[in-house]
Amino acid sequence: MIVLMAVIGGCALPPATSNPTPASVATGTPSPTRTPTQIATRTSTPTLTLTPMPTSTSTLTPTRTPTLLPPVEQLLARCPAAPEIAAINANLKLSFAYDPTAGKLVCTAAAGSADLTLLQRRVYQRLLVMQRLAFSKPLPWTDQPLYTWFVGVVNGIRFRRDIPQSYCCDPRGVINVILNDERLIYWNDQWADREIYWAGAINNIGTFVHEGRHADGERKHNCGSARDLRISDLGAWGAHYYYYVWLVEYSDPNFLPDPFYRQAALKEADKIRKENFCAEP
Numbered sequence: 571m572i573v574l575m576a577v578i579g580g581c582a583l584p585p586a587t588s589n590p591t592p593a594s595v596a597t598g599t600p601s602p603t604r605t606p607t608q609i610a611t612r613t614s615t616p617t618l619t620l621t622p623m624p625t626s627t628s629t630l631t632p633t634r635t636p637t638l639l640p641p642v643e644q645l646l647a648r649c650p651a652a653p654e655i656a657a658i659n660a661n662l663k664l665s666f667a668y669d670p671t672a673g674k675l676v677c678t679a680a681a682g683s684a685d686l687t688l689l690q691r692r693v694y695q696r697l698l699v700m701q702r703l704a705f706s707k708p709l710p711w712t713d714q715p716l717y718t719w720f721v722g723v724v725n726g727i728r729f730r731r732d733i734p735q736s737y738c739c740d741p742r743g744v745i746n747v748i749l750n751d752e753r754l755i756y757w758n759d760q761w762a763d764r765e766i767y768w769a770g771a772i773n774n775i776g777t778f779v780h781e782g783r784h785a786d787g788e789r790k791h792n793c794g795s796a797r798d799l800r801i802s803d804l805g806a807w808g809a810h811y812y813y814y815v816w817l818v819e820y821s822d823p824n825f826l827p828d829p830f831y832r833q834a835a836l837k838e839a840d841k842i843r844k845e846n847f848c849a850e851p
């Protein structure tokens with residue numbers, strides 16, 4: 571359960587000293603649950619144009635056999651190329667106040683990447699995947715592609731051990747992501763692990779979306795300190811929820827070809843819908 575909290579968690583602010591009871595919610599109506607089939611059926615055929623893979627990465631050594639992996643897994647398995655890292659650094663200031671993988675480099679500048687620890691590599695990998703995520707229908711909370719929106723509202727990411735949970739924003743425009751030995755965040759190179767809670771990069775990007783939405787207009791949770799009132803408010807939980815729904819319904823099947831990926835996204839969407847809103851819809 572600790573692991574699940576780690577991959578899903580996200581919140582606007584450091585936790586308040588008490589949580590409001592359901593009775594304090596405006597409508598007082600508990601959120602009904604919906605069946606997965608409501609968002610499981612594709613309603614349109616994606617027509618996507620993908621950016622070709624950078625040719626400069628061909629000399630980098632992957633950690634698994636790329637030819638056997640779906641495109642998203644290939645991207646997650648390799649060291650980011652130096653130009654890719656430079657482009658991300660131009661968008662976001664990444665700081666690693668805590669790094670449980672410190673002391674060993676898994677990518678090097680000499681090999682065409684940068685000198686990166688395992689944690690650092692996995693953060694860059696996830697941001698590269700975020701760049702590649704394309705949807706056949708605009709996201710509900712922005713007309714921009716996901717990564718373009720994200721770097722437009724977020725200036726930096728701080729990875730820290732000294733906070734009880736991830737939150738935004740400190741300082742303004744900077745999201746703070748918790749790392750500690752129990753959370754096991756960034757533990758794998760997979761989009762969604764079939765064996766460990768179906769978790770992986772899919773969840774880490776979900777946290778970025780959640781906290782990024784807090785940074786988008788200084789938006790806070792509007793039902794107590796940790797929940798949103800409605801999905802349609804398009805708050806942090808609304809964006810977090812729709813990120814998964816869009817993965818189910820409108821993601822690029824060439825980039826995310828495995829049907830299991832949609833199952834994993836559907837599971838997360840369903841969980842968020844059940845647990846993080848005070849009212850429907």
Ligand SMILES: [Zn+2]
Binds near residue numbers: 784
């Ligand atoms: Zn939040």
